Amino acid sequence: MHYDVVVIGGGNAALCAALTAREAGASVLLLEAAPREWRGGNSQHTRNLRCMHDAPQDVLLEAYPEEEYWQDLLKVTGGKTNEELARLTIRDSAQCRDWMRRHGVHFQKPLSGTLHLARTNAFFMGGGKALVNAYYRSAARLGVDIRYDTPIHTLELIHGQFVAAHTAQGERITAHACVLAAGGFESNLPWMREAWGEVNGEWPADQFLIRGTRFNTGTLIDFMQRAGADMIGDPSQSHCVAIDARAPLYDGGICTRVDCVSLGVMVNRHGERFYDEGEDFWPKRYAIWGRLVAQQPGQIGYAIIDAKAIGRFMPPVFPGVKADTLEGLADALGLPRDAFMHTLNNYNAACREGTFDHTVLDDCHTEGLTPAKTHWARSIDVPPFTGYALRPGITFTYLGLKTNADSAVHFAGQPSENLFVAGEMMAGNVLGQGYTAGVGMTIGTTFGRIAGARAATAAAGQSQTHTRGAA
Numbered sequence: 124m125h126y127d128v129v130v131i132g133g134g135n136a137a138l139c140a141a142l143t144a145r146e147a148g149a150s151v152l153l154l155e156a157a158p159r160e161w162r163g164g165n166s167q168h169t170r171n172l173r174c175m176h177d178a179p180q181d182v183l184l185e186a187y188p189e190e191e192y193w194q195d196l197l198k199v200t201g202g203k204t205n206e207e208l209a210r211l212t213i214r215d216s217a218q219c220r221d222w223m224r225r226h227g228v229h230f231q232k233p234l235s236g237t238l239h240l241a242r243t244n245a246f247f248m249g250g251g252k253a254l255v256n257a258y259y260r261s262a263a264r265l266g267v268d269i270r271y272d273t274p275i276h277t278l279e280l281i282h283g284q285f286v287a288a289h290t291a292q293g294e295r296i297t298a299h300a301c302v303l304a305a306g307g308f309e310s311n312l313p314w315m316r317e318a319w320g321e322v323n324g325e326w327p328a329d330q331f332l333i334r335g336t337r338f339n340t341g342t343l344i345d346f347m348q349r350a351g352a353d354m355i356g357d358p359s360q361s362h363c364v365a366i367d368a369r370a371p372l373y374d375g376g377i378c379t380r381v382d383c384v385s386l387g388v389m390v391n392r393h394g395e396r397f398y399d400e401g402e403d404f405w406p407k408r409y410a411i412w413g414r415l416v417a418q419q420p421g422q423i424g425y426a427i428i429d430a431k432a433i434g435r436f437m438p439p440v441f442p443g444v445k446a447d448t449l450e451g452l453a454d455a456l457g458l459p460r461d462a463f464m465h466t467l468n469n470y471n472a473a474c475r476e477g478t479f480d481h482t483v484l485d486d487c488h489t490e491g492l493t494p495a496k497t498h499w500a501r502s503i504d505v506p507p508f509t510g511y512a513l514r515p516g517i518t519f520t521y522l523g524l525k526t527n528a529d530s531a532v533h534f535a536g537q538p539s540e541n542l543f544v545a546g547e548m549m550a551g552n553v554l555g556q557g558y559t560a561g562v563g564m565t566i567g568t569t570f571g572r573i574a575g576a577r578a579a580t581a582a583a584g585q586s587q588t589h590t591r592g593a594a
């Protein structure tokens with residue numbers, strides 16, 4: 124069958140595109156690489172999206188105006204953002220939730236311990252898994268055809284126009300228009316290895332854990348780059364968190380996060396500290412620790428806390444390694460005891476404790492220590508002591524396709540008439556580097572819906588041309 128619109132991918136952006144194209148009257152086929160039980164890409168692991176609002180709105184507290192949202196994006200990206208597309212995303216975030224609800228997504232009030240996001244982010248009831256399930260149900264009800272286990276290998280393009288998609292098995296699938304929404308390339312370990320390269324005789328990417336799906340292999344990012352599409356973003360940039368070293372290689376999700384770094388110290392496998400653990404609030408700093416750990420020998424770090432920290436952070440899913448003495452903890456973690464004790468003794472001696480308050484940038488700091496700990500520095504001296512081994516956990520990559528307000532794929536600066544892109548495959552246009560929690564789902568929802576609408580319009584135009592041509 125020849126479809127009006129084919130959507131490649133099976134996460135949030137793809138589903139938003141498929142639903143919108145179908146609502147506009149197009150016949151739609153969605154092609155998901157994963158089997159049904161693993162459908163939904165990284166979107167199944169999410170919890171919320173960031174929404175602008177000028178006054179309190181259902182689950183969102185206070186106000187989060189456009190300008191503040193824009194300034195937040197400007198800050199985290201260091202200016203690597205397209206203002207037109209960023210503001211389009213921000214404005215759309217004010218009104219997309221009614222559409223989401225119509226397709227079965229429910230929101231809930233934030234629980235405590237959710238990284239201070241109650242004002243800015245709307246949380247999905249049941250998390251991202253419930254969101255993608257709701258969208259799949261809605262898609263089936265509306266008559267979107269869905270095929271699982273169908274990774275697309277290449278596209279057939281003529282002068283930048285989409286003609287057909289080819290599966291890895293060589294099947295040819297034609298449509299009037301196409302939306303690419305196949306995520307980043309973070310699950311492609313050889314590509315990650317090449318992008319991060321060799322450092323001091325080690326290949327850092329060999330130790331990476333992928334927080335989300337194993338199906339985001341970047342096959343189509345690579346194909347489109349070779350096909351001459353205009354690209355955006357740096358392949359070596361990725362959102363990278365330090366996560367429990369015991370997490371599985373793929374799909375560990377959010378429960379592998381360990382959020383106690385700012386309450387203690389972090390050492391490398393030589394037992395040495397390497398960065399200011401109290402530089403800023405954890406929600407603003409958690410995403411730098413993946414890269415910091417990736418730069419350490421063996422790409423491993425150890426978060427060390429004492430009994431005073433327990434109960435002050437979200438407990439990780441796996442218990443930490445515990446000991447009644449710091450020497451015992453060094454042994455249990457396999458760290459060199461003398462070096463570890465030297466670090467901990469120096470740190471404890473350097474702590475200048477004022478009034479500890481983890482909710483503000485308090486006055487507890489170290490003196491005469493390199494690197495300093497600038498806030499929440501309290502000596503680690505109350506047993507039991509706990510340690511967590513941490514590895515770099517990759518959330519997503521930034522390399523993608525350049526686009527415009529119509530979500531069109533570009534070739535040599537020219538927008539394609541029937542090939543569109545959404546979600547992580549183009550997020551680099553808005554988020555050239557850095558991250559602010561919840562913006563990934565906002566970008567996917569905005570550009571998924573734009574891409575779906577434009578693809579339906581392009582398909583309608585093409586089918587009219589064909590009908591006229593046949594008459």
Ligand SMILES: Cc1cc2nc3c(=O)[nH]c(=O)nc-3n(C[C@H](O)[C@H](O)[C@H](O)COP(=O)(O)OP(=O)(O)OC[C@H]3O[C@@H](n4cnc5c(N)ncnc54)[C@H](O)[C@@H]3O)c2cc1C
Nearest residue numbers: 133134136156164165166170275306335546547561563564
């Ligand atoms: C643990 C974790 C927690 C996160 N939490 C949040 C959060 O709370 N809020 C937020 O905004 N963002 C969060 N993110 C980021 C968020 O997941 C992404 O920004 C967002 O899901 C991207 O949506 P997408 O549809 O572009 O990609 P994905 O949801 O990853 O979907 C990509 C889809 O493409 C399919 N695919 C890949 N290659 C092919 C191919 N060749 N052919 C066919 N199909 C293919 C995959 O199987 C998958 O279904 C989180 C990410 C992770 C990993």
